[in-house]
Amino acid sequence: MIAGKQFAEGFSDDKDWRAAAVAAAKAARARLGSGPCDLALVFVSEAFNDFDPGEFSTLLAKNLAPLRVLGCNASGVIAGCREVEMQPAISILAMRLPGVRVQPFTFTQGELARLENGAALVKELDLYPNENPKFMILGDPMSGDPERMAALFNEGYPGAPLVGGMASGLLLHKPSWLLLGSSVVEQGFAGVALTGPVEIETVVAQGCRPIGDPLIVTKSVGNVLHELGGRNPLEVLRETLAKCTPEDQRLARSSLFAGLVMNESRAEFRRGDFLIRNLLGYDDKSGSIVLGANLRRGQTLQFQLRDAHTSDQDFSMLLGRLPENDAAPRGALLFSCCGRGKGLYGELDHDATLVQSLRGPVPMAGFFANGEFGPVGGRNFVHGYTSSLALIK
Numbered sequence: 396m397i398a399g400k401q402f403a404e405g406f407s408d409d410k411d412w413r414a415a416a417v418a419a420a421k422a423a424r425a426r427l428g429s430g431p432c433d434l435a436l437v438f439v440s441e442a443f444n445d446f447d448p449g450e451f452s453t454l455l456a457k458n459l460a461p462l463r464v465l466g467c468n469a470s471g472v473i474a475g476c477r478e479v480e481m482q483p484a485i486s487i488l489a490m491r492l493p494g495v496r497v498q499p500f501t502f503t504q505g506e507l508a509r510l511e512n513g514a515a516l517v518k519e520l521d522l523y524p525n526e527n528p529k530f531m532i533l534g535d536p537m538s539g540d541p542e543r544m545a546a547l548f549n550e551g552y553p554g555a556p557l558v559g560g561m562a563s564g565l566l567l568h569k570p571s572w573l574l575l576g577s578s579v580v581e582q583g584f585a586g587v588a589l590t591g592p593v594e595i596e597t598v599v600a601q602g603c604r605p606i607g608d609p610l611i612v613t614k615s616v617g618n619v620l621h622e623l624g625g626r627n628p629l630e631v632l633r634e635t636l637a638k639c640t641p642e643d644q645r646l647a648r649s650s651l652f653a654g655l656v657m658n659e660s661r662a663e664f665r666r667g668d669f670l671i672r673n674l675l676g677y678d679d680k681s682g683s684i685v686l687g688a689n690l691r692r693g694q695t696l697q698f699q700l701r702d703a704h705t706s707d708q709d710f711s712m713l714l715g716r717l718p719e720n721d722a723a724p725r726g727a728l729l730f731s732c733c734g735r736g737k738g739l740y741g742e743l744d745h746d747a748t749l750v751q752s753l754r755g756p757v758p759m760a761g762f763f764a765n766g767e768f769g770p771v772g773g774r775n776f777v778h779g780y781t782s783s784l785a786l787i788k
Contacts, residue, residue, distance in 0.1 A: 400593075402726030402787070403427040404758040405459075405487035406474035412443035415485045416451050420458035423489040426758070432459055433492040434587065436531070436728060437466030437574065438473075438762035441564035442483045452577045459489060463497045465587050466574040467533045468564035471736065473729050473761035476751050478744045480736050480763060481567065488726055488760035490787070495591040498522060499575050503583040504538050513550025522588055524552050529595045531728070531785075532559040532586035535571040536765045539583050541777035542688075549774050556595050557775040558785040559586065560730035560764025598713045598784040599769040599776075602706025602735070603699040604666050605654060606643065607635030610697070615690035618675075619683050623696060627682035635698055646700050652780070653686050656695040658772055664697065667709065667771075671699060671779045687779070701780055703740045710746060710782055714753040717786070725788040727754075729761030732780045736763060746782045754786065 405423030407415035423435070437455065439446065448468070455464065471480035474487075500520055502510075510516050522528055530548060534541055541561060548557045562571035573580040589595075610631065614622035623631050636647055654669025661668065673687035690696075729750060737743050750759065768775060769783035 400493065400724045400788070401427055401491040402724055402758040403489045404474055404760055405489065406477065406485065408479055408482065408484040410483050412446050412483065413454065415483065416454040417458050419485040419487050420455050423487045424459050427489045427491060430491060432461040432489045433495065434463045434465070434490045434497050435459060435461035436488045436760055437464060438486045438760060439466065439468050440472050440479060440482060440484045441468045441470065441567040441569040442481055448572050448574055448579045452574060456577065459487070461489065463499060463587060464574055464576055465531060465533060465585060467562040467762070468569060468572055469762035469764070470563045470566035470733055471763040473731065473747050473759065475759055476744055476748050478736055478747050486760040486762070488728060488758060490726055492593060495589055495593045498588040498590070500588065501575055501580055501583060501585045504540060507540065507543060507583065510547055513547055516547045516551040520588065522590070524555070526590045528552060528555050529589045529593060530555060530557045530586055532557060532584055532768060533573050534561045534584040535573065535582050536561040536565065537571060541766050541768065544584060545768065545775045545777050554773050556597055556770045557768050558595065558597060558728065558730070558783060559768045560762065560783070561766040563733050563763055563765040565765070566733055594788050596717055596786040597770055598717065599771050599778060600706070600710035600713050600782045601667055601671055601778065601780060602709050603652060603654065603669070603671050603701045603780065604705045605664070605669065605697045605699055606639060607698050609656065609664050609695045612690050612692055612694040612696055615692060618686050618689050620686060620690055621683050628684045629677055629679070629682035632684065632698060643700055646702055650701040652699040652701060654697045654699040655688065657774070657776060659695060664695065669697065669699065670776055673779065706735065706739060707745070707749070710749055711753065714750065717754055720754065723788050725757050725786055727757045727759035727787070728785045729759055729782060730764045730767040731761060731782040732767060733763045733765060734780045735782060750784060757786070
């Protein structure tokens with residue numbers, strides 16, 4: 396009889412996707428050993444030609460035989476110490492979870508919109524907060540509303556971690572797909588809930604640092620910021636940048652963002668206290684700024700800069716705060732923004748190597764996401780430009 400949890404990674408960068416699928420599945424099976432694979436998380440780079448997720452599911456069943464599967468396509472995948480961006484590769488994390496219930500679920504955007512509140516979500520899933528669930532979720536960025544999803548889970552399951560990310564095959568001009576069991580899901584969300592003897596520790600590292608002062612949104616419509624601290628937002632931004640060093644002014648040309656405070660009850664706001672969102676444009680005449688998020692009056696906003704040093708420092712610090720490794724088997728999932736990787740650090744494999752050097756060795760899989768789920772301060776958010784790590788044990 397097989398006793399205890401077991402985690403195993405599988406990886407292949409064979410250019411033939413069928414050969415890669417078989418190799419990755421067989422590698423995970425060999426490391427997992429005999430006995431059941433209760434859950435497999437699978438991530439596929441869409442750099443392959445003519446990839447067929449339905450046929451992939453069949454190959455996975457034949458060579459790994461997972462009882463439950465959750466996966467998606469991406470612009471790049473993560474396995475062990477490796478990060479493969481914009482190139483063919485398949486990554487798998489296979490898990491044996493004795494005594495753990497794995498409950499799959501899907502939501503289209505229409506189904507999500509019909510859920511009035513967190514209580515409706517609890518009823519729909521027929522899963523209750525006192526069961527202490529942990530959630531893993533993947534989504535299609537074109538048809539799913541991840542902020543609505545995070546809000547419902549926060550309301551329905553206070554304190555329960557929600558980890559995962561939004562598929563990113565679109566970066567390779569391929570439509571998103573999700574895999575749940577043997578079913579290919581082409582819109583909305585797919586996920587699993589874990590209940591029973593399983594724990595998930597999380598780290599969400601952003602890599603942005605605030606500049607200027609935090610100010611209150613005093614007028615906005617949708618995602619358009621009309622007043623910031625009662626002033627013209629574009630004027631505020633120009634004044635903020637004028638006070639920056641020449642180096643930061645150069646950095647702002649490519650790495651300037653807005654940060655929205657996650658917890659307004661804090662007395663002061665520091666690095667890591669913000670949801671990072673894109674600046675999409677501005678109107679020079681009115682001074683309005685367009686953001687990649689809907690705004691509300693009374694929110695606190697502070698402009699942010701992102702750089703490799705801050706990103707490395709943040710992730711290292713947060714990994715160092717995790718409990719020391721013990722002898723218990725562990726597995727890891729890493730959901731890293733498409734804006735990180737080599738484009739940020741100038742080198743391959745940075746975040747994956749950092750995890751393994753500070754908290755490894757650990758079987759790990761993941762992908763480059765178009766938005767990352769992860770809890771901060773006990774609440775779940777959808778983040779941008781983060782690396783969201785889940786350690787499962």
